[in-house]
Amino acid sequence: MPVISLNVNGKTVSVDADPATPVLWVLREHLNLVGTKYGCGVAQCGACTIHLNGNAVRSCQLPVSAVGKNAITTIEGLSENGDHPVQKAWIEQDVAQCGYCQTGQIMTATALLKSNPNPTDAQIEASMSGNICRCGTYLRIKEAIKTAAKQM
Amino acid sequence: MEKTKTDYNRRAFLKSTFLAGGGMMISFSGLAKLSLDDKINPADLPADWHELTGYIKITSDNIIKIFNPNPEFGQNVMTSLPMIVAEELDVDWKKVVVEMGPHDNVKLGPQFTGGSNSVRMYWKPLRDAGAAARNMLLTAAAQTWNVPVEELTTKGGMIYHEKTGKSGTYGEFASKAAGVPIPKDVKLKDVKNFTVVRNSQKNVEGLKIVTGKPLFGLDYTQEGTLIAMIQHPPAFGMKVKSFDASETLKMPGIKDVFTLKLYEDGFEQAGFDTRTFNDLLVVVGNTTWQVMNARKKLKVSWEPKGDTKDTMAGRNGKREVVVPGALESTATHFAKMKEYAAKPAQLLRKDGDPETAFKNAAKVLERTYNAPFLAHNCMEPMNCFAHVTDEKALIVGPHQAAGWIEPTLSKVLNLPADKIDMQITRMGGGFGLRAYGHTFVEAALISRKVKAPVKLVYTREDDMTYGIYRPMYTATYRAAFDANKNLIAFHVKGGGIPEHPIHANRFPAGAVDNYLAEGWEIPSNITIGAFRAPRSNFNAAAEQSFLDEVAEVMGKDPIEFRLELLKRAKENPVGKNNEYDADRYAEVLKLVKEKSGWGSAANKQYSRGVAAYFCHNSYAAHVVDIVKKDGQPFVERVTSAVDCGIVINPDAAVNMVQGCVVDGIGNALYGELTFKDGVPEKNNFTRYRMIRHREAPKKIDVHFVQNEINPTGLGEPPFPPIFAAVANALYKSEKKRFYNQPFSTEFQKKS
Numbered sequence: 001m002p003v004i005s006l007n008v009n010g011k012t013v014s015v016d017a018d019p020a021t022p023v024l025w026v027l028r029e030h031l032n033l034v035g036t037k038y039g040c041g042v043a044q045c046g047a048c049t050i051h052l053n054g055n056a057v058r059s060c061q062l063p064v065s066a067v068g069k070n071a072i073t074t075i076e077g078l079s080e081n082g083d084h085p086v087q088k089a090w091i092e093q094d095v096a097q098c099g100y101c102q103t104g105q106i107m108t109a110t111a112l113l114k115s116n117p118n119p120t121d122a123q124i125e126a127s128m129s130g131n132i133c134r135c136g137t138y139l140r141i142k143e144a145i146k147t148a149a150k151q152m
Numbered sequence: 153m154e155k156t157k158t159d160y161n162r163r164a165f166l167k168s169t170f171l172a173g174g175g176m177m178i179s180f181s182g183l184a185k186l187s188l189d190d191k192i193n194p195a196d197l198p199a200d201w202h203e204l205t206g207y208i209k210i211t212s213d214n215i216i217k218i219f220n221p222n223p224e225f226g227q228n229v230m231t232s233l234p235m236i237v238a239e240e241l242d243v244d245w246k247k248v249v250v251e252m253g254p255h256d257n258v259k260l261g262p263q264f265t266g267g268s269n270s271v272r273m274y275w276k277p278l279r280d281a282g283a284a285a286r287n288m289l290l291t292a293a294a295q296t297w298n299v300p301v302e303e304l305t306t307k308g309g310m311i312y313h314e315k316t317g318k319s320g321t322y323g324e325f326a327s328k329a330a331g332v333p334i335p336k337d338v339k340l341k342d343v344k345n346f347t348v349v350r351n352s353q354k355n356v357e358g359l360k361i362v363t364g365k366p367l368f369g370l371d372y373t374q375e376g377t378l379i380a381m382i383q384h385p386p387a388f389g390m391k392v393k394s395f396d397a398s399e400t401l402k403m404p405g406i407k408d409v410f411t412l413k414l415y416e417d418g419f420e421q422a423g424f425d426t427r428t429f430n431d432l433l434v435v436v437g438n439t440t441w442q443v444m445n446a447r448k449k450l451k452v453s454w455e456p457k458g459d460t461k462d463t464m465a466g467r468n469g470k471r472e473v474v475v476p477g478a479l480e481s482t483a484t485h486f487a488k489m490k491e492y493a494a495k496p497a498q499l500l501r502k503d504g505d506p507e508t509a510f511k512n513a514a515k516v517l518e519r520t521y522n523a524p525f526l527a528h529n530c531m532e533p534m535n536c537f538a539h540v541t542d543e544k545a546l547i548v549g550p551h552q553a554a555g556w557i558e559p560t561l562s563k564v565l566n567l568p569a570d571k572i573d574m575q576i577t578r579m580g581g582g583f584g585l586r587a588y589g590h591t592f593v594e595a596a597l598i599s600r601k602v603k604a605p606v607k608l609v610y611t612r613e614d615d616m617t618y619g620i621y622r623p624m625y626t627a628t629y630r631a632a633f634d635a636n637k638n639l640i641a642f643h644v645k646g647g648g649i650p651e652h653p654i655h656a657n658r659f660p661a662g663a664v665d666n667y668l669a670e671g672w673e674i675p676s677n678i679t680i681g682a683f684r685a686p687r688s689n690f691n692a693a694a695e696q697s698f699l700d701e702v703a704e705v706m707g708k709d710p711i712e713f714r715l716e717l718l719k720r721a722k723e724n725p726v727g728k729n730n731e732y733d734a735d736r737y738a739e740v741l742k743l744v745k746e747k748s749g750w751g752s753a754a755n756k757q758y759s760r761g762v763a764a765y766f767c768h769n770s771y772a773a774h775v776v777d778i779v780k781k782d783g784q785p786f787v788e789r790v791t792s793a794v795d796c797g798i799v800i801n802p803d804a805a806v807n808m809v810q811g812c813v814v815d816g817i818g819n820a821l822y823g824e825l826t827f828k829d830g831v832p833e834k835n836n837f838t839r840y841r842m843i844r845h846r847e848a849p850k851k852i853d854v855h856f857v858q859n860e861i862n863p864t865g866l867g868e869p870p871f872p873p874i875f876a877a878v879a880n881a882l883y884k885s886e887k888k889r890f891y892n893q894p895f896s897t898e899f900q901k902k903s
Contacts, residue, residue: 035364100580136814
């Protein structure tokens, strides 16, 4: 298998993987960055959301060979100590129940706030509707995004 | 102040030990006091408990660590259970360190997450443990300072003696306290003086969750771990006939392909040993992606497995159950349900003379309600890590009740329980599915076969099509009225595949003179099991919709009508064994009426529906407000009232109720799994519709009845009634009644 060079969370790393491997599995099983979650494998649930050059993408649908020099950011790279305003807002609103989908939710929310620092409710709903939460924490996710928007 | 005994059955259930390096540890077993878990006999407890590890550790340098005994699947017990200990121990919550306790039913009690029981079953034991530890620390301080113990006070983990001005931390006295005899009885705090419990505390794992720490089963790994997947039959009722793995084995990273039997013939299955497929075709390789791809190269020939026998263990000995082999379809399910509904059924309860009342009725209202199979769709697909050798086993994974699966693993692996180390991870959802153990047994068998640590991974497709689903249900309700439109008789006849849903002793049983409840069941090879508020999640939907229509026939307001029935049940109850407390039931209805502004002209723009239900020892009522959005009905606002006794962690409890509401709306509108010739017709979120952010209500106002009743369930009770509140609001919005879930199928067809 070829060695592929990646820029993950500001560091250059090499992985020995089939070029078709989705970034999701490269992160989880080659780089031990398990904050990016597997939920559906078909880009329907958003649990695997990461940033590629700051934009939210579903890592389960992104072959590692397609990344090139683009910068990958995972939840582990969002902040040093979990103190990114979105992460802090998530704690302040005590959003999580089971917590499994929340890293994907946070990555989608962070990308939204980067492109739209003061989203309306409708914009939040539109941007966040690709991320499923079976525990049903959507109201708190929305509140947390609004809280973070005020801090950013 | 409440006094409580700290021993049971002549054995102290509290235990104190010295900590190496100084300090104390208080541990106890609450299991002796619990009746709900029949798997552990108090008489089997070891006579010598000195090795118990604990709920509470206090070190000499005053680090206070509290262990959460119960599995966490989003109900927030990692926070709420230690809060209970901290309250009675009287420590500063912010300084408490919380850790997940090890799996050990002798040391830490039942360790079962389900039935909305976590807080209910641990409430008293955890209070006792905290109070006893505080008591012993006070005794140690009194001895040290040579002052009467009655003169000592505590606050935030400090002990004070006002007269002499002395003070000290718990840590200073912990070593000495460890030698103090366990008090025979301890005083518990007055609920009114609580400072930790009944005050909102943030999720203790919040930071770990938002930073993506490896908390979940799927995150667990060890050096050299192989990945395994099971290629299960494409249809319920099928099994492997033969397979050709030659192409699979050529794929990179693939180690082995083989078949395994989950249980040997005649294996006595306990309640949570449900098996869906017994012959497992397994692919093992290095990485998930490699195994996923290689699995697609398998050439498998499947065949109908025919009728099979399950041997079920039971209190009265084993019994055999025939599982029909025919391939089942939703269309034939409906036809069969109609046929069974017309036949005589099992009598579940009868009060008065319902037959005569219906015969003489001036009017009879009859309605039939249907609900489909539902997949759990936990966001974390099923998985389990296992490393099994001839001598021992390490099993790590997300499970709601490890203690129920351990005996099965012990039998299947032929290893004594003390050689099986089970570690329970945080669960990415459970909703009942993770009370079942087949995934754990599969992982263990695969590891033993390949002689390596293995992580068994279900893809989303595996998870959705290899389920232990919420059953398919139906119920026909009938109400008889006299000439003055008084309700004189009530009849429910419910059935399901493969179990009926009826709770015969619930409301309105007890409130109607002539009452009849019946049930019938159709055997099936589609495996079913617990799903958030089992049976209740259908009963509430049907019964509370029906009562809405009954109220309408009688020309009464739906809340006032229910309150009248509850008044009757309170003052002059009909029959015996009525499960609910009519006062508490009425209270949530009154609270939701007040808080929602029921009947107020200010809410005229909404199509409103109300429903209430009792289950898991708690009471919940909702008012759902529907508006039209893009021409479609949309639940914009919900007002909820809940009585679950003392609310441990108010803000987290609000979150839980809101979650029940959103999850309930989603399942009521969209949730459905259909079958064609045994094949589940949905296998991922592309086709299985889950409620999404934009479909959730804008606002969910949650109100709790304030009382001092010992806490009861919360994770399930608010879920069932939301289905009916949605149905009743849809009636107002769409001017037609909704009898068949998922409801969106009907209004979307129309538009």
